[in-house]
Amino acid sequence: xxxxxxxxxxxxxxxxxxxxxxxxxxxxxxxxxxxxxxxxxxxxxxxxxxxxxxxxxxxxxxxxxxxxxxxxxxxxxxxxxxxxxxxxxxxxxxxxxxxxxxxxxxxxxxxxxxxxxxxxxxxxxxxxxxxxxxxxxxxxxxxxxxxxxxxxxxxxxxxxxxxxxxxxxxxxxxxxxxxxxxxxxxxxxxxxxxxxxxxxxxxxxxxxxxxxxxxxxxxxxxxxxxxxxxxxxxxxxxxxxxxxxxxxxxxxxxxxxxxxxxxxxxxxxxxxxxxxxxxxxxxxxxxxxx
Amino acid sequence: xxxxxxxxxxxxxxxxxxxxxxxxxxxxxxxxxxxxxxxxxxxxxxxxxxxxxxxxxxxxxxxxxxxxxxxxxxxxxxxxxxxxxxxxxxxx
Numbered sequence: 001x002x003x004x005x006x007x008x009x010x011x012x013x014x015x016x017x018x019x020x021x022x023x024x025x026x027x028x029x030x031x032x033x034x035x036x037x038x039x040x041x042x043x044x045x046x047x048x049x050x051x052x053x054x055x056x057x058x059x060x061x062x063x064x065x066x067x068x069x070x071x072x073x074x075x076x077x078x079x080x081x082x083x084x085x086x087x088x089x090x091x092x093x094x095x096x097x098x099x100x101x102x103x104x105x106x107x108x109x110x111x112x113x114x115x116x117x118x119x120x121x122x123x124x125x126x127x128x129x130x131x132x133x134x135x136x137x138x139x140x141x142x143x144x145x146x147x148x149x150x151x152x153x154x155x156x157x158x159x160x161x162x163x164x165x166x167x168x169x170x171x172x173x174x175x176x177x178x179x180x181x182x183x184x185x186x187x188x189x190x191x192x193x194x195x196x197x198x199x200x201x202x203x204x205x206x207x208x209x210x211x212x213x214x215x216x217x218x219x220x221x222x223x224x225x226x227x228x229x230x231x232x233x234x235x236x237x238x239x240x241x242x243x244x245x246x247x248x249x250x251x252x253x254x255x256x257x258x259x260x261x262x263x264x265x266x267x268x269x270x271x272x273x274x275x276x277x278x279x280x281x282x283x284x285x286x287x288x289x290x
Numbered sequence: 291x292x293x294x295x296x297x298x299x300x301x302x303x304x305x306x307x308x309x310x311x312x313x314x315x316x317x318x319x320x321x322x323x324x325x326x327x328x329x330x331x332x333x334x335x336x337x338x339x340x341x342x343x344x345x346x347x348x349x350x351x352x353x354x355x356x357x358x359x360x361x362x363x364x365x366x367x368x369x370x371x372x373x374x375x376x377x378x379x380x381x382x
Contacts, residue, residue: 232309236322246318250302253313253320257304 001027004045006037010156010204011145012096014088015042018080020062023048026081026180030159030195033202044091048080066091075186082183082191085161089142092156093243099154100255101243102144106153107136109284112211113153115144115259117241120188123218123270126166129194130273131280133174138200139208143243148251151258152207157200159193167192173273210258211287213238213265214280225269226279234265292380293368294338301335301376303328314376321374326352327367331376338380341365 001024004017018024047065051074060077063070064087071090075083093101104117105128114136118124125141132138138157145154159180162170167182167190178195213234214226229237238256239245245252264283270276295301299316310328312321323331326348333339333347345364354360371377 230308231306232304232311232322235304235311236320239320245320249318250300250313250315253302257302257311260304 004039006039006042007031007034008037008204009034009088009158010140011154012043012092012156013037013041014044014046014091015039016046016048016084018048018084020048020050020077020080022078022181023080023084026193027084029178030180030193033196033198044088044095046084046087046091048084048087050077079183079186081180081193082161082186085159085193088158092143092145096145097244097247098148100146100148100245100248100252102146102238103142103241103243104144104238105141106139106144106208107131107280108139108153108208108211109136109281110287111209112284112287113139113208114212114214114280114283115153115210115238115263116214116216117144117238118216119241122216123166124216125160125162126169126218127216127270127273127276129160129162129166129170129177130173130277132160132197132200133177134277134281136280136284137203137208138196146255146259147207148248148255151210151255151262153210153259154207155200155204157196157204159196161191161193163191164189169273170194210260210263212283213260213263214268215266216268216270218271219269220271222269222271224272224275224279225267227267227269229265229267231260231263231265234263235260292338292340292382293334293344293372293377294380295331295334296375296378299376301331312376314374317375319374321376326363327371330364330367331371334377341368344368 001018004015006015051063061074062077062080063074064083104115105124106115116124139155141160180193182192184190302313304311310323345361349360
């Protein structure tokens, strides 16, 4: 991958260059289903490489370089592949201002999408990982892209990022799924990435209409609860989870209004994944009956 | 005192049964207003009005009991909306 591999993830083309074996290995494992492109055009040119200078001899580290610039401090070398994932998320969230971008997972079934905005530790990615292997299409695990002119949800299906206890939870729940090696001692704890389902990647050109906004919260031993949230309150909470709501101004308001106005909004508390998946399936079947 | 929408702004709204999200494109701020405050704002979108008529509007629109002191309620709501830079007193 020293010369760069061009690949498409949803609406974006990225080029990855690296001589770091662990990055190349995890990329080959998790991105084998993504369509390759001929280049040289890419929305994002990224490179994972050891820092220049003496530091590289004292302690192995890795830099994430985007379009020739290193926007972050170097990380320990064993975190190179998670850094690639985080860095590519940063590229999208900082540059793709033609979308309203929400920090949320988004999945789709029966033509309608469920947006899952949530802070770290809420169980969003665990729930997303379970749903996408039980009939729901992955649009994104991390970045919900809302097209500004019609509030359509634009797919960006990339590996699902799991951390700490959720890694083993999902490995047991979806035993056939493919995972990158776990990486310990990151700022998020232990992390691993789960390969996106091939069907989700194949359908990455298919936008989805909004159907639900669901604020998930995992709570051990809790009774399943799906509690309606008024649309105005949901709007404010989603805006708080947006990367660029303020920056987009009136366009951001209108895009989010377009989503919220067409969504049923809920708080969702769960402890058992089977119950959570069944609850989402009920939502999807009720929508299909309308 | 007469009140009007703050000059130069365009308001965008999303309402549900109880509350309204208001976006002010002049300030770039987004506000969550109670239904009654939003209705006062909507009334002023139709044109300036004095405080007494706005109190009467609220009393009728929301079926307020006189014991609920519509005049004081209107005064408080107008003060709150002014603090958010959504409305302003008209020059006398």
